[in-house]
Amino acid sequence: MKIGLRTIKTALSAALSMILASALGLLNPASAGIISVLSVTPTKKTSLLTGIYRLFSLALATAVAFICFQILGFTPWGFGVYLLLFIPVAVALKLSDGIVVSSVLVTHYLIEKQMSWELIGNEFMLMIIGVGMALLLNMYMPDVEKRLKEDQEIIEAVFRKILQDMAFYLNETKKERSLFDRCNQLKSLIKEGQDWAKNHAENQLLSKDNYYLDYFTMRKMQSVILKDMLKLLEKVKVEAEQVKSIKELLAYTSLTFAEDNDGRQILDQIAGVYETYREKPLPKTREEFENRAQLFQFLQLFQSFIEIKEEFVKEHLRQGQEEG
Known part of the structure; x- marks a missing residue:
């Protein structure tokens, strides 16, 4: 007992x-x-x-x-x-x-x-x-900050693995269905982290520390977009050359995905990929047009995925400056 x-x-x-x-x-x-x-x-x-x-x-x-x-x-x-x-x-x-x-x-x-x-x-x-x-x-409460940081590391590792596999399976005939299961696992991990973060915030009587709550909320929003990206991943079927730049983008993001990455450099790379697609010849058939549209939608979702992190970093930098 x-x-x-x-x-x-x-x-x-x-x-x-x-x-x-x-x-x-x-x-x-x-x-x-x-x-x-x-x-x-x-x-x-x-x-x-x-x-x-x-x-x-x-x-x-x-x-x-x-x-x-x-x-x-x-x-x-x-x-x-x-x-x-x-x-x-x-x-x-x-x-x-x-x-x-x-x-x-x-x-x-x-x-x-x-x-x-x-x-x-x-x-x-x-x-x-x-x-x-x-x-x-x-007044005595165990410090859960160590636990929160461990949750952050685990969640970020799962994000990295999903992004890495997305880069690998993009435009492949065989799709990795387990990625959806991993997204569900990610959702559960984030929910658990949010619960711990809420307790941590409510144990700060003399200060208002919502960083971890905001962090897990941000990751939850990203996980929703990630699942939408996976749904499009199954439909994308274009020439390998057409998805090469997005594969590289996903692979790079999986390597640099971390709490302190503001996403600015990734957004610059996304802008470059957009420019690359604008320079490509227009689709000649309806099928090519639909596939190109799905690829473009995938890229838009990915941009939103990174912008959420960028906004989170900006907001907390702004709060830090106001407190300072």
Whole structure:
């Protein structure tokens, strides 16, 4: 049986919350532990937001409960009407995450049959201790940047292999169908990387670091275009001389495909290939025209594939300059 880090933090924060609440002489100290259990989330940011929203939720719950208990008394009917009013208002104010926790604390007013300032302060202290301890324990998060860099390297290696095989199989009679399977594998790898990148971004409380999220989004867009290129690859059937320059372009891209390559040099080469095709004689038959059109479309997709990376590099250079 494996005990994860989050489980350890949950158990520790609950125990410490109850100990602290007891040491301060608060009523119902176990509630602080339960609140803490419900407030340990996967990231620092979600823990902080959860804590803030629950405090607002408790303030709203206390106000609604005060009105209901004053009119109907500290009775089950009073609590029922409180729920009828509190739940829809909390949902409308996007405080639904705190409905259960706040309502549990409101039952303490019901049990004590009073809503003195001292008791209200007791409930707020239980909430503050519970969410505060969860946030404190959540301040420790394992560094996933190493994992993100490893994911980048794996994804780029798969991209390189697909581009290399595309160069080899372009205009060949035998097409490599496994390239489509590799594209699906690429999609899964990118999705996994995006999930890790999201956690990494949400654990940066004092800085906004979306580089890895943007990186994997960029690679996802490229993977979609890559699959469209593969679909055209199956249809391209022209003379070997006509696809020579594109083969060379794909081969060169597979060798230079990397995180720090801005794609500018490849785009210059694409412009050269366009010029080469403009100088070729016009197609003489309908079949030649259709094949040339498919080849031209393939080249356009490839240009978009590289432009996505170029735009990503420009955007992050611009952000770096603004921060500097």
